[in-house]
Amino acid sequence: MNAREPGEPQIIAEELIKRFGTFVAVDHVNFRIGRGEIMGFLGPNGAGKSTIIRILCGLLRPSAGRALVAGIDVAADPERVRERIGYMSQKFSLYRDLNVEENLRFFGGIYRVPHNELADRMRFAIDMAGLRGREKALVSTLAGGWQQRLALGCAVLHRPPILFLDEPTSGVEPASRRRFWDLIHTLAADGVSVLVSTHYMDEAEYCHRAALINQGRLIAVGSPEELKHTALGGELLLLEGDSLGPTLAALTDAPGVLDCSVFGNALHVLVRDAARSLTELPALLEQKGLRPTRVEPIRASLEDVFVQLIAIDMAQRRQAA
Amino acid sequence: MKLRRLKAIAVKEVLQIWRDPRSLMIALLLPFTQMFLLGYGVNLDLKHLPVCTFDREGSQLSQDLFKHFQASQYFTIARNVQSYSQVVAAIDNADCSIAIVVPPDFSERLNDSGTASVQAIIDATDDNTANIAFGYAAAVVNGFSNDVQVSWIDRQGRPLQQVQPMVVQSRVWFNEDLESRNFIIPGLVAAIMALVGAQLTSLTISREWERGTMELLISTPVRPSELMIGKLIPYLVLGWLDAAFCLAIAALWFGVPYRGTLFALFVTTSLFLFVVLSIGYLLSVLIRSQVGASQIALLATMLPTMLLSGYIFPIDQMPPVIRDITYLIYARYYVTIVKDLFLKGSSIVELATPILFLIVYATAVMVLAAHAFRKRLD
Numbered sequence: 001m002n003a004r005e006p007g008e009p010q011i012i013a014e015e016l017i018k019r020f021g022t023f024v025a026v027d028h029v030n031f032r033i034g035r036g037e038i039m040g041f042l043g044p045n046g047a048g049k050s051t052i053i054r055i056l057c058g059l060l061r062p063s064a065g066r067a068l069v070a071g072i073d074v075a076a077d078p079e080r081v082r083e084r085i086g087y088m089s090q091k092f093s094l095y096r097d098l099n100v101e102e103n104l105r106f107f108g109g110i111y112r113v114p115h116n117e118l119a120d121r122m123r124f125a126i127d128m129a130g131l132r133g134r135e136k137a138l139v140s141t142l143a144g145g146w147q148q149r150l151a152l153g154c155a156v157l158h159r160p161p162i163l164f165l166d167e168p169t170s171g172v173e174p175a176s177r178r179r180f181w182d183l184i185h186t187l188a189a190d191g192v193s194v195l196v197s198t199h200y201m202d203e204a205e206y207c208h209r210a211a212l213i214n215q216g217r218l219i220a221v222g223s224p225e226e227l228k229h230t231a232l233g234g235e236l237l238l239l240e241g242d243s244l245g246p247t248l249a250a251l252t253d254a255p256g257v258l259d260c261s262v263f264g265n266a267l268h269v270l271v272r273d274a275a276r277s278l279t280e281l282p283a284l285l286e287q288k289g290l291r292p293t294r295v296e297p298i299r300a301s302l303e304d305v306f307v308q309l310i311a312i313d314m315a316q317r318r319q320a321a
Numbered sequence: 322m323k324l325r326r327l328k329a330i331a332v333k334e335v336l337q338i339w340r341d342p343r344s345l346m347i348a349l350l351l352p353f354t355q356m357f358l359l360g361y362g363v364n365l366d367l368k369h370l371p372v373c374t375f376d377r378e379g380s381q382l383s384q385d386l387f388k389h390f391q392a393s394q395y396f397t398i399a400r401n402v403q404s405y406s407q408v409v410a411a412i413d414n415a416d417c418s419i420a421i422v423v424p425p426d427f428s429e430r431l432n433d434s435g436t437a438s439v440q441a442i443i444d445a446t447d448d449n450t451a452n453i454a455f456g457y458a459a460a461v462v463n464g465f466s467n468d469v470q471v472s473w474i475d476r477q478g479r480p481l482q483q484v485q486p487m488v489v490q491s492r493v494w495f496n497e498d499l500e501s502r503n504f505i506i507p508g509l510v511a512a513i514m515a516l517v518g519a520q521l522t523s524l525t526i527s528r529e530w531e532r533g534t535m536e537l538l539i540s541t542p543v544r545p546s547e548l549m550i551g552k553l554i555p556y557l558v559l560g561w562l563d564a565a566f567c568l569a570i571a572a573l574w575f576g577v578p579y580r581g582t583l584f585a586l587f588v589t590t591s592l593f594l595f596v597v598l599s600i601g602y603l604l605s606v607l608i609r610s611q612v613g614a615s616q617i618a619l620l621a622t623m624l625p626t627m628l629l630s631g632y633i634f635p636i637d638q639m640p641p642v643i644r645d646i647t648y649l650i651y652a653r654y655y656v657t658i659v660k661d662l663f664l665k666g667s668s669i670v671e672l673a674t675p676i677l678f679l680i681v682y683a684t685a686v687m688v689l690a691a692h693a694f695r696k697r698l699d
Contacts, residue, residue: 020699057540059698078696082542093537097340098333109329110541 008071009034010162010193011056016065018051018216025051027216029065033195033209035161038188040207041197042306048216049197050090053164056195057087070162083111086155090166090197094151096140100131103139103154111158125153128183145176152183156192163187165196169203181206201303212306219313220305227305234258235274236300236308237281239267241292250288256280261311263304270308322547330543330551334525338555345559348521352563355513356570363505363633367453371399373417375408382431382469383423386439389465390421395457408442418444419454431469495664506577507663508632508656510567511593515626515652516619517563518597519604521556523618526605526694536698545694549687553598560594571663580666588669589662589676593655595683597622600651603690626652654678 009032018026025048033039041049054060056067058078067074070084094103104122113121126132129149131142139147148168155163165184169177181203188194188208196207204210204224211221212231220231241247244267251260251269256277259270271277274297282295300308338345372390376383390396399417402408411417422440424430430437441458445451529535538548568586572579601618608614628634629643630652636644647653654675661667669676 054698058696059536059540061697061699079542082540085540087537087540089533089536089540091533091536093533093535095333095337095534096532097337102333102336106329106333107541109325109332110538110543112323112325 010037010070011039011195012066012068013052013056014066014068016052016055016067017063018048018055018060019063025216026055026062029216029218031211031218031221033193035193036188036191038184038194038196038206038208040204040210041195041213042199042201042204042210043213044310045199047213049213050166051216052213053087053166053195053197057085057164058082083158084160084162086158086160086163088148088151088155088163088165088168090170092147092151094139094147094154097138099136099138100126100129100142100150101135103150104157107154107157113158121157121159125150125157128156129153130179145172145180148172148176149180149183152180156187161192163192163194163196165194167197167199169198169200177203201306204302204306210302212309214310214313215317217313220309224302227302228300231305232270232300232308234270234272236298236304237269237271237274237277238263238294238296238298239269239281239292240265240294241267241290243290246288247285247290247292250285250290251281254281254284259308259312259315261308263307268298268304268308322544322550326543326547327551327554330548331554334552334555338559348517348559349562349566351520352513352517352567353570355516356509356567357574359509359513360502360506360570360575363509367450367457368394369397370395370419370450370454370457371417372396373400373402373408373411373420374398375402375405375420375422377425378423378427380428382428385468386423386462386465387421389461389468390458393457393461395454396461412442412444415444418450419458421458435473502575503577503664504660505633506571506575507659508630510564510571511652511655511659512626512630512632513567514560514564514590514593514655515597515630516622518560518594519601519618519622520615521559522553522598522601523605523614524611525552525556525602527609527611527614530609531611539696539698545696546691548694549599549602549691553595553602556598557591557594560598561590564590564594577663579663581662582668585667585669585672586662589655589658589672589679592676592679592683593651593658596651596679596686599683599686599690603686603693606690606693622652625650629653630656632656648678651679651682654682 011031011033013029013031016026016029017024027048029052031039041052043049051060055062056069056074058074058081061075069081072081072084074081095106098106101122104125105118108118108122126135129146129152131137131146131150134142134146139150142150152165152168155165169180172180177200184194184196185206198204204227207224209221209223210227211218212227213219220227222231239247244262244265248260248262248267251257251267256272257269258272261268269277269281271281278295278297282292285292298304374387374390376387387398391398396419400411402411408420408422412420420442422442424437424439427437427439439462441455443451443454526535529538568590571577600622604618604621605614608617626632629636629639629647629650631647632652636647636653639647657675658672661672
């Protein structure tokens with residue numbers, strides 16, 4: 001982590017827009033990623049995470065805005081960018097009918113890794129993926145976690161300073177996921193900037209910074225701690241009781257309440273000031289004949305934050321429409 | 322263009338071809354079987370046409386006439402019938418393609434007036450065969466009338482004197498036996514290679530799209546030209562195996578004489594393979610599904626090659642507009658080359674024109690294919 005330096009950001013997106021016909025897949029997106037930083041992209045499927053990554057890899061042309069990778073304008077000179085990046089696409093894209101070594105040697109050739117370094121780098125990639133002893137195994141015979149680690153190995157074979165990983169842990173069992181994130185941290189510690197997308201909300205905790213993306217827009221960016229404390233713009237109360245429906249209706253317009261949503265068999269209430277609402281709300285509900293069995297402040301998990309933020313975002317969009 | 326990347330792609334492609342033995346077998350067996358099927362199937366020589374005879378006279382003379390038919394290699398007497406209805410039945414059932422009817426007064430008229438006629442009834446559902454059969458029949462009858470004339474003069478007791486004011490002494494060059502097979506088989510090699518070649522490469526890019534490997538490949542610094550050449554090299558080798566099979570079958574099995582040099586054959590065949598393989602590659606680039614690309618490759622090569630390459634139908638007998646179109650059919654140049662190499666033993670210099678056309682064609686298609694390949698998803 002000491003390799004993280006401020007300096008010139010490695011990845012810059014400025015007012016990035018991507019339209020497919022009338023559909024806006026990426027909507028005025030701005031962010032910067034520094035050297036050695038792990039930025040996580042979180043959001044539901046179809047939020048636009050892959051589209052942004054593909055624009056940064058030069059695979060899609062932005063409709064408007066600017067993308068700089070390693071200081072190079074991607075739209076203007078994608079080939080120079082491609083020499084400096086490693087990419088893992090969302091769909092597994094190594095050659096299944098080739099074995100582990102053959103895949104590595106292929107990408108070594110494509111990236112023109114010097115001959116005298118190739119053996120070392122291949123050994124490093126094989127060790128990293130935990131594939132020692134399986135060098136001759138056809139990729140199609142490997143389990144998902146191994147395949148994904150090999151894909152990462154192929155992506156870093158030429159030591160790119162920038163990595164784009166599009167849902168690298170999807171479909172991978174939890175233990176393997178954990179191991180995968182360890183690898184990402186090792187790479188980042190060496191100064192590699194990593195942009196990684198995931199739809200597992202808990203994985204945001206592994207990132208230095210996480211960006212929440214919904215319907216093509218970045219709706220929150222920050223470190224996991226920052227997101228938990230400030231992104232909601234208030235504090236959370238947990239409220240349990242019998243008649244959740246009427247309670248929800250009663251709370252929606254209550255003073256000090258910013259938002260209210262059903263969360264399992266309880267309500268999560270976003271309030272401006274937890275201490276004050278803790279006394280005010282039960283009294284208010286009492287007037288309407290509602291008696292919640294439990295009201296208490298909770299520490300929001302990242303998942304709470306994201307669900308809340310997405311709900312707020314959707315509500316705002318509906319209002320705007 | 323970087324050699325290192327070319328090599329990486331070529332090696333990868335070879336491994337993939339090797340790991341897919343079914344496709345490899347098809348690629349190697351297809352030309353083999355086509356060569357035999359079409360080599361035997363396509364034969365424009367008319368020999369031993371089945372004849373139906375209806376002898377209404379039953380004389381020595383009429384039987385002599387039929388012996389002339391039987392003796393000719395073009396006809397075989399398949400049936401002797403006794404009524405017109407049987408003649409009709411024989412033609413209707415396609416048992417016979419020609420019927421010869423001798424009238425009841427055949428000998429009598431011949432003796433009285435010195436001239437008589439026989440009737441030929443020809444099945445003209447295939448007009449080409451009918452024309453040829455009629456020509457042959459007329460020739461047989463002419464030959465017979467000469468014999469009759471000679472023996473008549475003989476019987477008059479005059480000294481026999483051949484009266485032949487003029488004769489044509491013809492010598493046939495290049496295909497001395499006038500075997501249509503010698504003319505068709507070399508063209509067939511070209512036609513088969515045109516079909517198989519485009520098929521070989523038509524899957525190579527679309528497969529990467531369908532299997533999802535393309536997205537990663539285009540995120541690397543690989544150049545479209547490197548990808549193309551790297552992928553074409555292994556198929557060039559495979560194409561050469563196919564071509565060698567076909568050429569060997571033509572020369573050794575069908576016994577078509579080969580008179581050119583092997584060097585000329587190697588150069589021109591390589592050039593032609595570059596054209597057909599890059600056509601298949603271009604289609605693969607343009608059409609992202611394997612099935613689509615292979616179907617289009619078949620459609621786009623089969624009919625034009627079969628009809629317009631001069632492989633069966635001579636180009637100089639086509640209407641001018643069609644003749645102009647044939648310049649676009651790349652197979653026509655190789656058909657010309659292979660026929661000339663086999664039958665005339667032409668040198669590379671003599672084949673300069675079709676070779677030049679092939680070079681232009683190969684360059685154009687490859688430049689087009691390299692440019693058509695976009696390293697983008699949108």
